[in-house]
Amino acid sequence: MTSDDERTIRAIDEAWSRALERRDLDGVMAHYAPEAVLLPMNAPAVVGREAIRDRFARRMQAPGYAARFATTRVVVATAGDMAWEMGAFQVTMDGDDGRPVARTGKHLVVWQKSEGRWLVVAESLTLDS
Numbered sequence: 001m002t003s004d005d006e007r008t009i010r011a012i013d014e015a016w017s018r019a020l021e022r023r024d025l026d027g028v029m030a031h032y033a034p035e036a037v038l039l040p041m042n043a044p045a046v047v048g049r050e051a052i053r054d055r056f057a058r059r060m061q062a063p064g065y066a067a068r069f070a071t072t073r074v075v076v077a078t079a080g081d082m083a084w085e086m087g088a089f090q091v092t093m094d095g096d097d098g099r100p101v102a103r104t105g106k107h108l109v110v111w112q113k114s115e116g117r118w119l120v121v122a123e124s125l126t127l128d129s
Helices: 004-022 025-029 049-060
Strands: 032-039 066-076 082-094 100-114 117-127
Touching: 004 025, 004 066, 004 082, 004 117, 025 049, 032 049
Parallel strands: 032 117
Antiparallel strands: 066 082, 082 100, 100 117
16 A cells, blocks of 8 residues: 555655756755765765755756656655655766767665655665666
8 A cells, every 4th residue: 555655755756857857956956855965876975965956967967968767666664754765767968979878777765754844865876787
């Protein structure tokens, strides 16, 4: 049975992915906690909402940038204050030759409920081989 919290997280994810597709930086950042940590592929950890915002802003300005993701599973802790999700993503950017290069991978996101609102506190990204 799907809980209200799971439905809420999935709805946030749908809006988050649409914001990513539109390159809507404010929409992408709307659900990150101030102390969130992003663990990007082959790069150092990005700590804090403002640092994550700067990283997304740079990525969105890259030629040919496009991204989207889909959530495949959401698990809400029994206490109802934490959850995790996993899913798949695709990112496309122009390569050195100017042609689009698409990459696919998986994501793992940790959510925390704070004052009745779900916020991302950690996100990890891995590329498919």
